[in-house]
Amino acid sequence: MSLIYKRLGEIYTQYILIVVMSFIGISAAVYAAEPVQTLSLEEAVYLSQSNDPWLVSNQFQQDAIKSESIAAGTLPDPKISVGLANLSINTFDFGQEAMTQMKIGVTQMFPRGDSLSLRQQQLELTAEQYPFLRQDRRAKLSVTTAQIWFDVYKAQESIALIERNRNLFEQLSDVVKAGYSSALVKSNQQDIIRAQLEVTRLEDKLTVLAQQEDMFKQKLSEWVGKAFVDEYRIGHEQDYELLFSTFTVPNILPQIKLTNPNLYFDEEKSQHYQQSLYEAFSVHPLISALEQRIESSRKGVELKKQLYKPEWGVNAGYSYRGNDPMGNSRDDLLSIGVSFDLPIFTSSKQDKQVQAAIYQSESIKTEKWLLLRNMMASYGTAKAQLLKLEQRQTLYNDFLLPQMQDQADASLTAYTNDKGDFAEVVRSLIAQLNTQLDALAINVDLQKVKVQLNYFFTPKVGPVSISHKSYVDGEVK
Numbered sequence: 001m002s003l004i005y006k007r008l009g010e011i012y013t014q015y016i017l018i019v020v021m022s023f024i025g026i027s028a029a030v031y032a033a034e035p036v037q038t039l040s041l042e043e044a045v046y047l048s049q050s051n052d053p054w055l056v057s058n059q060f061q062q063d064a065i066k067s068e069s070i071a072a073g074t075l076p077d078p079k080i081s082v083g084l085a086n087l088s089i090n091t092f093d094f095g096q097e098a099m100t101q102m103k104i105g106v107t108q109m110f111p112r113g114d115s116l117s118l119r120q121q122q123l124e125l126t127a128e129q130y131p132f133l134r135q136d137r138r139a140k141l142s143v144t145t146a147q148i149w150f151d152v153y154k155a156q157e158s159i160a161l162i163e164r165n166r167n168l169f170e171q172l173s174d175v176v177k178a179g180y181s182s183a184l185v186k187s188n189q190q191d192i193i194r195a196q197l198e199v200t201r202l203e204d205k206l207t208v209l210a211q212q213e214d215m216f217k218q219k220l221s222e223w224v225g226k227a228f229v230d231e232y233r234i235g236h237e238q239d240y241e242l243l244f245s246t247f248t249v250p251n252i253l254p255q256i257k258l259t260n261p262n263l264y265f266d267e268e269k270s271q272h273y274q275q276s277l278y279e280a281f282s283v284h285p286l287i288s289a290l291e292q293r294i295e296s297s298r299k300g301v302e303l304k305k306q307l308y309k310p311e312w313g314v315n316a317g318y319s320y321r322g323n324d325p326m327g328n329s330r331d332d333l334l335s336i337g338v339s340f341d342l343p344i345f346t347s348s349k350q351d352k353q354v355q356a357a358i359y360q361s362e363s364i365k366t367e368k369w370l371l372l373r374n375m376m377a378s379y380g381t382a383k384a385q386l387l388k389l390e391q392r393q394t395l396y397n398d399f400l401l402p403q404m405q406d407q408a409d410a411s412l413t414a415y416t417n418d419k420g421d422f423a424e425v426v427r428s429l430i431a432q433l434n435t436q437l438d439a440l441a442i443n444v445d446l447q448k449v450k451v452q453l454n455y456f457f458t459p460k461v462g463p464v465s466i467s468h469k470s471y472v473d474g475e476v477k
Contacts, residue, residue, distance in 0.1 A: 037247040039224070041149050041254045047224035048145040049138050053232050058137065062130035065123055073120030081105040085319070095322035101333065105317035113309035114302075122299035129292035136285035139458040141223065146256075146451045148220045153249050154444040155213035158437055159206055160251065165433045166202040172425070173199060191422040198426055217247070253443060256450035259457040264383060274376075281375050283459050290368045297361035304357040307350040313339040375456060382453050389446045396439040404432040 049055070086099035094100055173195035221227075258264065260280060263273075281287060319333035343350055411428040414420025 039149075039247050039249055041146060041249075044145050044149045044220065044224050045142050048141045051224065051226060051229050052137070052141060053228075054137055055134055056232050058130055058134050062127050065127040065130075069120050069123030069127065072123055073116050075116065076109050076111070078106050078108045081107070081317075095324060098321070098324065098330065101319040101321050103317055103319045105315060105335070107313060107315040110312040110314070111306075112311045113306035115306045118299055118303040118306065122296050122303060125292055125296040125299060129289040129296075132285040132289035132292065135458065136289070139285070139455050143451050143455050145220070145223045147448045148216055148223070149249060150444050150448050150451075151216040152213060152220060153253065154441060155209050155216060156249060157251060157253075157440055159209045159213065161436055161440065162202055162206055162209070162433070165429070166199060166206070168429070169195060169199050169202060172429075194423060194426055198430065254447060256447045256454065258450055259454050264386065277376055277379065278372065280457055281372055281379075284375065284456065285458055286371060286375075287368065290364065290371060293364050294361065294368065297357070297364050301354065301357045301361055304350075304354045307353055308343055308346060310340040310342065315339065379453065379456050382449055386446070386449045386453060389442055389449060392442050393439075393446060396435070396442060400435050401439060404428075404435045408432045 081103070083103045083105075085101045085103055086097060087094065088096050088100070173192065263276060263280070315335075315337050317335035319335065321330040321332060323329055408425075408428040408431075411420055411425045415422055415425045
């Protein structure tokens, strides 16, 4: 692009100086106001994980189940009964009849077999899945937040790229006007209109991109915003709150580092490829959470098998009797007994309940394999995108971008030497700009896919694993 400026300067230096000075003044006015805040990718991921109400809710759910497990392992409360038995309704004399008693009884039930212990263990296993679910949630927050952040970056850098080209078109328009007025080169009114038209089209593109940038920023606010945080996090303090109408992202494109890069080669070159993926995905938090559910369901089967054992109860009673009508003391009475049920109709009750628990456990096992298949398919899709995007990135950096630059320089040189057409100059410059925008989109999409791929190896990677490189005119520097 510097060569284009040089060609323009060779024709009408005096006009270029005026336009450049004007451009400097406009740029100074635009950039005089520093952005209120700059949100880096790492900060965005940190804020999304710090302000997420789902993580708080999940912790409460785990604490609730832990408390319930302690209660589940405790014997049921004894039952106390107090009563008056065999009192004469004619005289209501407590000492008239020998059978009249005041009874106090206590009954304690003992659940079947090891039901208490097994129920407690089942709830403990259920509670142990929640840390894995929180780990998976943090990984998903990293992916979602990073991808929206990259969308903001792409819109912002596309605007900056078009701004640079818009000023080039404005300068070219001024040169055409000067050539038309002085008749030094073959400029005509149609060239002037075409140059002004392209400037207007660039203005429209800038408006559309600005709209997209605002939309992505507001979308990002759902994840990194501070709204209502104080309502569900007591004593939560945050250093700052983003103003989503004014914040920007750095103009440096983060380069995501891939986890397990050896798995991105062609499957035919890697032996035991499916087995390697299975081993990598088996330690994923979602799989680990499902494993806890499977273990909990197995305890549920053992718990249902306790239905074949009787439920025992022990009861004891003390009966107080008053003196007889002659004033003689009567002996008080003590009662002790044991109760239990007899599970004898097992074919239609206990057998079916155990069978239902087994089916439920097997159903959860199939969820694991379904999830693994889904993860492998999603991973394969993202990996295919990665490989094609890398090919396109190489194609653009090594061929398309240099070729577009050469074409723009050649068309402008021909035009300045009265051997070319102005329309061809415009077409070449537009093609160059569109190629640069496409290259920017490819570079950003490549990072978004890497973030998505790293999600599948969550236990081995932090929130974001990145390095930074600058991006200029469609190329990563």
